[in-house]
Amino acid sequence: MSFPTGFLHFPAMPIDIDIAHVARLARLDLTDDELEVYRAQLGVILDHAAKVQSLQGEPQVASAHPLGFVNAYRDDVVVPSLDRDEVLAAAPETEDGYFVAPPALETG
Amino acid sequence: MSPNDLTIVAAGERLRAGDLTAVELLEATLDRAHRTEAQLHAYLTIDRDGALEAAAAADADLAKGVDRGPLQGIPMALKDNMCTRGVETTASSQILSGYRPPYDATVVTRLRDAGAVIVGKTNLDEFAMGSSTENSGYGATYNPWDISRVPGGSSGGSAAAVSAGSALCALGSDTGGSIRQPASLSGIVGMKPTYGTVSRYGLIAFASSLDQIGPLSRSVTDAAVTLATIWGHDPRDATSYAGDYPDPSAELGRGIDGMRIGVVSELAGEGYEPAVESAVSSMVESLAEAGAEIVELSLPTFEIALSAYYLIAPAEASANLARFDGIRYGHRADGSSTETLMARTRAEGFGPEVTRRILLGTYALSAGYYDAFYGQAQRVRAAIQDDFARAYEQVDALVSPTSPTVAFPAGARVDDPLAMYLSDICTIPSNLSGHPAISVPIGVDGQNLPIGFQVMAPALGETTLFRVAAEVERLAAFTARPVLEEVAS
């Protein structure tokens, strides 16, 4: 099996990745070993993704909708909400009609 | 031929002629699933009761003369990233294990209204991230043509089911080729409609600006009639197209005499398997013989489309997947604070490919890197759209291979993310442009593995797309079937 080598052999640019910071932003509790594997893989992928910087000229950023649609709204009309029991049935923990989570911050 | 191997159109004729009932057709389909699932694992969930009820309702309607259109009584499979009320929907992720949505996706509602029989939910790469259906949180799917190989992905379960006859047709979603590439590797038709024409409401999002639902089927006509049923403006999807929709079937069988067809020179050469290239070249010759004018086109931005895609899609995914946090639904890990609970839930619930892409997308959007990565990728996207626009000034449709390779062995690319990403090199440009594209099987290689041919058309150019695809199908006269040893599971 072979792949378009032009893509694979695009010269690598050094990319520093504070992988622990990225994982924290993304709320992923990974071990140090896992972080190191992902850091290395991201390095390879980003080296190649950096090809986007080879684009010539000063093109515009793509519009929000691929086909350039604009102005989609709904009227201010109330529609029935979901049944609360059905909604809460999917939740890991509930109490008196509320979803329950631990405290926001570590205590103690 | 067993009825579950029929096309939608042929089965529909028999249902209406009264020599086949929807329940019989479903039973045959379920029987095929029963005998193939142990090897293929196309389905995550089979909703036998729901399907039987729908089939019986279709029979009752047909008996009363109530005709709901071509999908009435047709056993269909749904990729498991489309929400089905009360039926487990996981997107193949452990983080959604056991999750039963309280609502139906708009496409599901449309299928039900059309009298379709939903057999079950098919396997996919977790959250549709992958090209082999090996990244599923519930085990891989295998290719009916060779069960040591992958069916492609991420809609690999849908492709395998249609290919194996455990559904007549299926819906998949295509973010970077996830309908067309598995269709190509599994020897069936797979079509990605114009962005915004099929509602995404109820489709578990991977990359919102790229995701599009479409059909996987046994014929071009089947894809066209399925599309006609599922598409249309949806007020619940703000990106939905609100104008007039063309008739996808309007020019089927009209031939291609006088059409101008572009061959993209960037989608050939190094990295493309010779069998794929030669099958594609001979199809291009056949198209010329059938009266098309062939135009060689260079679309240079296609060279960096993959790079742009692997920034834009993960960036959007990193936000789309933030909601899976263990608070309101799905898996929850222990944690004495919300932050710890969320971080552990996500680390446990997501598989490695999803984790990788979330990290990639988070990085690409983060302070200091945004301009060089995500921002620049959006410029590339605009440039690709410009390239397409220039191409469509010269030609009516573009053609290329669907995938550089035929189905690859299971495990071959799992440890090499980049190699896996290259599976989508031909399909990604149409996602970045939002244009429709289709893969049609045109032959097999020396190992009897199917080869797909891609046709691309401008936005809302579905009528043209299907016209060309139907001619490709006629010229290819592809009749090969997977040789699958059936064993009762």
Place this chain on the structure above:
Amino acid sequence: MTWEPVIGIEVHAELSTRSKMFCGCAVEFGAEPNTNVCPVCLGLPGALPVPNRQAIEWIMAIGLALDCQVAPMSVFHRKNYFYADLPKNYQISQFDVPVCSEGHLDISVDGATRTIGIERAHMEEDTGKSTHVGDGGRIHAAQSTLLDFNRSGVPLVEIVSKPDIRSAAESRAYAQELRAVVAELGVSDARLEEGSIRFDANVSVRPEGAEEYGTKVEIKNMNSFRSLERAVEFEIARQIEVLESGGEVIQETRHWDEEAEVTHSMRTKEGSSDYRYFTEPDLVPMVMDDTWIARVRDGLPELPAARRSRYVSDGLDPHLAGVLSDMSGSLRSIYDDAVAAGAPSRQTANWVTGEVNAWVRRTESDMVPITGAQLAELVAMVEDGTVSSSAAKEVLEGVLSGEGGPRAVAEARDLTQISDTSELVAAVESVLAENPDAIESFRSGETKVVGFLVGQVMRATQGKADPKLVNDLLRNKLSG
């Protein structure tokens, strides 16, 4: 050294649309928890947002009322951060292309008017509500968090001022004026106590005359205008003290503690403010063309500032103009109608802001059952002496109780004054006859005895005499 405070205020106003920003769930304060929720506002997998057109028109109205530019094209962004009451773990908000930008609002403090720049007003969605339960209900000691998503997705307009505010009093005046504008537009309940309008302040200090800004501190959790003023005051003093004792102000978010009247540093982790904004791919750009903007502009009501200056040009002093301007629409239209019917503005305004307003508050009535024409008549009756000003209050009471017009009530209740001279002369003469000592006193120069004599006449006539007329008659007789 003299320090100059530099303050910017961020206001979050919930819009009082019927349905939420991106879904059809009802906007309703105080509903049972998690009853106004759907796949969209709960962030269920597969759900998609669709913007509420009314909310977009209302933010345009807010922007136009603040003299902002309405962007010809504006987009939504995702603001990414994880929080249990933010269901998608991103907030749909706006980043570099807000709907409204570059406006201003005039405020007045101690009679001086200042113009405060408005940086931007953008559209976003509210979060759900967290209730921290456990020991003492304090955030740091909480055992668990109860989550209610009824508020999740309620349309929220964030209005950011420029750092043009220079004192705690100006902060308060700005907040009050902005609240009045939003309330006037009818786009928000603007109730501080329900949290439907919320104020955060960015406070820094710098040496008087310095160009550069000091390090700013964001203060939150002020739930009244008074606490906003007190919090800003405290924070200014705290920062000056830090600087004067050789310390440095740390850029941070601080919480106002209402009871202790101090600000506390909020425990936040470093680096958590990388919001990774990017264009919301589930939504399409909003194009606000001139026709649309003009239609919204045409629908704007008269705003408080314009109304106050109209009242001043009617002849009211600025204070009374302000008080009247803050009255309800129905009270103000009674004033407007009465003045249009020829009533003198100051007296009319006094009646409306005084007795009529007091009656409305006392009876908690939604309706004010007096017309402008009736009030004009009542004012005229006081002016021409038909009723005394104290009797007029009774007449008003009668009118408001549905007893009829002012004249009919005055007659029915026998409250008209005796303004007929011949009738009064008799009464005056008999009082003088009964009080020869008083006449004596007056003639020896003690003129204030007239007051006593007026009182006697009033008593003799059971209060129905026109005191002004009695006074005149008495003075005539005494000096005669």
